[in-house]
Amino acid sequence: xxxxxxxxxxxxxxxxxxxxxxxxxxxxxxxxxxxxxxxxxxxxxxxxxxxxxxxxxxxxxxxxxxxxxxxxxxxxxxxxxxxxxxxxxxxxxxxxxxxxxxxxxxxxxxxxxxxxxxxxxxxxxxxxxxxxxxxxxxxxxxxxxxxxxxxxxxxxxxxxxxxxxxxxxxxxxxxxxxxxxxxxxxxxxxxxxxxxxxxxxxxxxxxxxxxxxxxxxxxxxxxxxxxxxxxxxxxxxxxxxxxxxxxxxxxxxxxxxxxxxxxxxxxxxxxxxxxxxxxxxxxxx
Numbered sequence: 001x002x003x004x005x006x007x008x009x010x011x012x013x014x015x016x017x018x019x020x021x022x023x024x025x026x027x028x029x030x031x032x033x034x035x036x037x038x039x040x041x042x043x044x045x046x047x048x049x050x051x052x053x054x055x056x057x058x059x060x061x062x063x064x065x066x067x068x069x070x071x072x073x074x075x076x077x078x079x080x081x082x083x084x085x086x087x088x089x090x091x092x093x094x095x096x097x098x099x100x101x102x103x104x105x106x107x108x109x110x111x112x113x114x115x116x117x118x119x120x121x122x123x124x125x126x127x128x129x130x131x132x133x134x135x136x137x138x139x140x141x142x143x144x145x146x147x148x149x150x151x152x153x154x155x156x157x158x159x160x161x162x163x164x165x166x167x168x169x170x171x172x173x174x175x176x177x178x179x180x181x182x183x184x185x186x187x188x189x190x191x192x193x194x195x196x197x198x199x200x201x202x203x204x205x206x207x208x209x210x211x212x213x214x215x216x217x218x219x220x221x222x223x224x225x226x227x228x229x230x231x232x233x234x235x236x237x238x239x240x241x242x243x244x245x246x247x248x249x250x251x252x253x254x255x256x257x258x259x260x261x262x263x264x265x266x267x268x269x270x271x272x273x274x275x276x277x278x279x280x281x282x283x284x285x
Contacts, residue, residue, distance in 0.1 A: 002208045003257035007045055009204040010238065010249050013197035014038045017239035020190065021175050024182055030175045030241040033091070037243035041250025048254030063106035063119050066099035070126045080169045084130045094235070094244035096135040097225075099123060100142075101218060101252035107146040108214030114148035121152060124159045131166040134225065134234035142221030145213045164232075172233055179236040180229075194239060198226050201238050201249065208256055218252050 014034060021031040073083045073095050085092035103123050107116025120143045127136035140156035147153060172178050183190040205218040225237045225245065237245035 003049065003253060006204040006208040006253050006257075007042070007250070009200040009207060010041075010246075010253065011038065012200045013238035014246060016193050016197040017179065017236075017241075020179065020183060020186070020194070020239070021241065023186070024175070026175045026241070033243050034238075034241060034246060037246040038250075040243075041246050044247070045250045045254035045257070048251070049257045063103055066102040067119060067123045067126075069095045070099050070123055070130075074126070074129060080171075082130060082132075082168055082170050084132050084135075091243060094242060096123070096127060096130075096132055096139075097235075097237075097242075097244035098248040098251065100135060100139055100221060101248045102255065104139075104142055104146060104217045104221060105214055105252060105255040107143065108212075108217060111146055111148050111213070116146060117148050117152050120147065121155065124156050128159050128162040128166060131163045131168055133160065133163040133166075133168065134228040134232060136160040136163040137228050138221050138224035141224040142217045142219075145217035145220060168232070170233060173235075173241075175241040176235050177229065177233050177240065179239045197239060198236075202226060204249070204253065205256065208253065212256075215256060218256065222249070 018031045018034055021034075069086060073086055076083060076085070076087060079085075084094055084096065086095050100123065103116075103119050107120050110116030110119075120139070124136065124139055124143075127133075127139065136156075137160045140153070140160040143156055144150060144153040175182075180191075180194060183194045202219060202223045205215040205222065209215045222237070225234075228234050229236050235242050235245060238249065
C-alpha cells in the first residue's frame, strides 16, 4: 500500500508540471513527453513491483548497464561542450537521471560485500567528464547512505567539486530549468502548487519506508536534484519538461517496492519477505 502512495506522490508533480506548461502556452511536445514518460514510468513500476527477479537483475546487468549508459554519453557530440545525453530518435535522454536511482538501489543491496561501492564510483567518475555538476552533487549527497566504506564519500565530494570547476556554458532551456520563475509570474497559487509538488517528490521514497538506508539514499538524491536547481542551471525534476527524471523516479520506486511475486527459490531465502498465501505456506524456520 505504501509503495502505491509513493507513486501517487510522484504523479502529483508530474501533473502540476504539465498543467503549468499548458497554461504557459508551451509547445505540445514539451508537456507531451512528460505524459508519455509518466505512462511508461507507471508501467515500469507495475512490472517491477510484480517481478520476483528484480533484485537479481539490479545486482547484475541492469546496474552496470546503467553505469555504461552514462559513460556512453561521452561518445556523442557535445552541446556547448557538455555531453550528458543519449540520443534516442527525436529524444535525448539525460542518462545519469535514469542511471543514478538504479545504481543507488543496487548499492543498497550490496552494503555487506561492498560491491555497490564500485558501481557508485564507476558512475561518479563519468560525471565530471560530461560535466554534470548537478547530478554529481546529488549522487555525492545520496550515495553515503548506501556505501559500505564511508570513506568513498570524500571521493564523491571531490568528483562533484571537479564537475563544478569544469566550464558549463549551457543556457536555460525553456520549460526545463525555468519552471519556478514561470510559476512565480503566475501568482502565489502556482508557487504553492509547485512547492507542494516538489515536496511530494522528495518524500515519496520515505513514505514507502523511512527506515531503510536505500530509501533514505533515494530521498536524499531527490532533494539534492531540487536544490542544485537553485544554485546552477539544472532541470527541475518532474515539474520541468524531460522524460529522464520521471523515468528514474518511477524506476526507483518500482525497484524499492515490496515483492508481490514469490518464486520457489525465494521461499527458502530468509532475506525475501513473504506475503499472503506464500507466508502461510512457507515452512517454519
